[in-house]
Amino acid sequence: MSSLKLDIVTAEHIVYSEDVDAVIAPGVEGQLGILPHHAPLMTILQAGELVARRGGEEDTLAISGGFLEVRPDRVIVLADSAERAEEIDMERAEAAKQRAEQRLTERGAPGVDAARIEASLQRAMARLTVAEKIKRRRKL
Numbered sequence: 180m181s182s183l184k185l186d187i188v189t190a191e192h193i194v195y196s197e198d199v200d201a202v203i204a205p206g207v208e209g210q211l212g213i214l215p216h217h218a219p220l221m222t223i224l225q226a227g228e229l230v231a232r233r234g235g236e237e238d239t240l241a242i243s244g245g246f247l248e249v250r251p252d253r254v255i256v257l258a259d260s261a262e263r264a265e266e267i268d269m270e271r272a273e274a275a276k277q278r279a280e281q282r283l284t285e286r287g288a289p290g291v292d293a294a295r296i297e298a299s300l301q302r303a304m305a306r307l308t309v310a311e312k313i314k315r316r317r318k319l
């Protein structure tokens with residue numbers, strides 16, 4: 180069975196590098212499914228969940244936006260940040276979410292950059308969604 184090589188990298192490190200069967204990524208216009216032999220593509224990602232299917236398994240990561248490029252039998256994600264579900268610190272993400280929500284109530288006040296705070300809220304929510312999903316799956 181043919182497969183895709185998926186590399187997820189940030190400015191700091193290589194987060195994920197595996198041969199996979201399919202990738203489901205959070206495109207800005209909705210979920211993007213990529214199978215082997217997909218046409219070349221370059222697109223922007225938003226904060227959300229990225230799933231890599233591998234044999235009967237699924238690897239799930241939280242991505243906080245970036246770029247995705249499809250090349251023949253290769254997918255490269257240049258992410259602003261990315262964490263494997265198991266590596267997510269839920270308390271930290273919950274604290275970041277609460278901080279962002281609090282700051283958004285001060286929207287309009289001097290020095291409050293609503294777009295930046297919204298982005299931080301989206302990152303925190305993506306991390307929490309991914310971490311909660313994995314936690315639930317482990318309990319089953």
Ligand code: ATP
Pocket residue numbers: 191243260261262266267268269271272275299302303306
């Ligand atoms: P915080 O306010 O908690 O720092 P942030 O959204 O500002 O969150 P980023 O700037 O997106 O954090 O990420 C900085 C680094 O910390 C990245 O390497 C990212 O992968 C990591 N990181 C951020 N939040 C978490 C988390 N909840 N669990 C694990 N790693 C995290």
